[in-house]
Amino acid sequence: MDQNVLGLAGKPALVIGGGFGMGKASALLLARAGANVALADIVEERAHAAAKEVQALGVRSLALTGDVTDMAQAHRIVAEAVKFHGGLEVLINMVGLATWNELMDTEEAAWEQQMMINLRHHVYIGRAAARQMIQQGTGGRMAFVASVSGIYGAPYHGAYGAAKAGLMSLTRTMANEWGKHNIRVNAVAPDVISTPRHPGSMNREQALDEGVLLGRMGQPEEIAGALVFFVSDLASFVTGQTLIVDGGVHAAFPHFRGVAAAFERSKRG
Numbered sequence: 001m002d003q004n005v006l007g008l009a010g011k012p013a014l015v016i017g018g019g020f021g022m023g024k025a026s027a028l029l030l031a032r033a034g035a036n037v038a039l040a041d042i043v044e045e046r047a048h049a050a051a052k053e054v055q056a057l058g059v060r061s062l063a064l065t066g067d068v069t070d071m072a073q074a075h076r077i078v079a080e081a082v083k084f085h086g087g088l089e090v091l092i093n094m095v096g097l098a099t100w101n102e103l104m105d106t107e108e109a110a111w112e113q114q115m116m117i118n119l120r121h122h123v124y125i126g127r128a129a130a131r132q133m134i135q136q137g138t139g140g141r142m143a144f145v146a147s148v149s150g151i152y153g154a155p156y157h158g159a160y161g162a163a164k165a166g167l168m169s170l171t172r173t174m175a176n177e178w179g180k181h182n183i184r185v186n187a188v189a190p191d192v193i194s195t196p197r198h199p200g201s202m203n204r205e206q207a208l209d210e211g212v213l214l215g216r217m218g219q220p221e222e223i224a225g226a227l228v229f230f231v232s233d234l235a236s237f238v239t240g241q242t243l244i245v246d247g248g249v250h251a252a253f254p255h256f257r258g259v260a261a262a263f264e265r266s267k268r269g
Contacts, residue, residue: 007233009034012085014078016068016093016125019046021195022145023094024053025224031057033228035090038081040064060084068095069116074124078132087136090231091129093122094145094223098160111159118163122170126185130178139182141231144171145223146189148246164189168242175240184239186230191246193218213248 003009013030017023019041027039031054039054041047044065051063062084066073082088096118099110122144133140147164154161167187174185192210194201194217204215226245229235244250 004034005234006033006228007236008090008228008231011035011089012081012087013037013090013092013231014081014088014129015039016077016091017041017095018092019043019050021094022190022193022220022223022227023092024050025220026092026094026227027054027061028057029221029224029228030090030092030231031059031061033232034059036060036085038062038064038084040066040068040077040081042067068093068125069121071121071124074121075128078125078128082132087138088129088132089138089140091125091140091142092144092227092231093125093142094227095121096145096147096160096164098147098149098157100157102156103158106159114159115163115166118160119166119170122167126170126174130174130181130183133183134178134181140184141235142174142183142185143227143230144185144187145227146171146187146242148189148191148244148250151189151242151244151250171242172240179239184230184235186235186239187242188223188226188230189242189244189246190218190223191244191249193220193223195220207247211249211252212246213252216247218245218247 013035015023015027018027018039027037027050030037036059037054039050047063047065051061054061064077064080066077068074146167149161150164150168171185171187202217207215223245226243
């Protein structure tokens, strides 16, 4: 059996937002696949704690701290990861944050913040990583975290939805422009995921009523699995794609609940 079926053993990787939640889960899964992982978080303690967990899996790890919405800090983080590894072939970035308000009440500063946190900084990180991958001649793999809010309408968090829609477009553009350098770029669009930042819960009945066909919320590890798939050799001919990971919400007929209720009533006579 091929123990390196993912093709990640020894690969130099960088996880942005790797201190907790989906980012930490991704860093740990990369480590389990044998990758050496530099991880960055805006909170120093989280970065160091996660890096220790990664190291415990028998690979090299580096904790980095900084605010990637600042271009200089974003470039520094990539440069420090490159220095640590001697190169860079894998990038996962899931930094993002949603705020809630009606469009009419969304102030300009809040709109700009959402664009920066959820879209613009991906350009800073992506270009810096791509330049390194092109310079070293190895190509590379990138995976970003978008959102189903960029696919549907996003009532009460319109800035977030618009930014995530932009990120999916940016993913396709990067894939188009950098594919000739053997750089693959993809994204994952989660829906109801339980994370430390959003530790909500649903029982089975609530989840089904919300249209989640699997009847539960997703877990950070389930998003990590999709991200690591994209940066693995299993996805070697996949680029420019966004994979929806939502427990089946997107697959459901919009009026499914009404139809199902009517069907059950008809069976009862």
